[in-house]
Amino acid sequence: GEDVEQSLFLSVREGDSSVINCTYTDSSSTYLYWYKQEPGAGLQLLTYIFSNMDMKQDQRLTVLLNKKDKHLSLRIADTQTGDSAIYFCAESSTGGYNKLIFGAGTRLAVHP
């Protein structure tokens, strides 16, 4: 079945780049997403990539997609303390309606 996997924790120093990785199983996924969840809040869409793209850049965020390996990554340049949050990878699934399959989330901790 469909599955999305992520590492659970990442710790980086302020100013460094963060790279959060994700693997997925559904090769028919149309879109892949990165959501951010700050403490006590709901999820907020950060960025997304269409499955026929390899890379998307949006200010400090770079998304890389390797369709062959079903691997998605999110790079945050110049990581700040305000980037501390849980980051969820999600794939859109086919099968009659648009639904999202979420990974377990990667908790990013940014330290001075």
Added chain:
Amino acid sequence: NAGVTQTPKFQVLKTGQSMTLQCAQDMNHNSMYWYRQDPGMGLRLIYYSASEGTTDKGEVPNGYNVSRLNKREFSLRLESAAPSQTSVYFCAISESSGYNEQFFGPGTRLTVL
């Protein structure tokens, strides 16, 4: 313009009690969703409503019922709460087409004793 609102924010129930979680949106989107979030497991879809008047089961529907009251409102009911339903519940909405960005409410933290 609040987007997606959920009530209550927190709730403690005893095993066997019932309650309804409310979700309302002001974005005029067609599709609405209920998820639960448990530590280390990400979000799992409980039920969804593709459009007003329709509801369907998601990945983990057992122990829950839903009502799409109108286009704005989608409620989740626990008829007889169990400790395994202790979780954070999120309502989300999306347009029914396109890249399916989902907008999330702030969540309801439910504890069942």
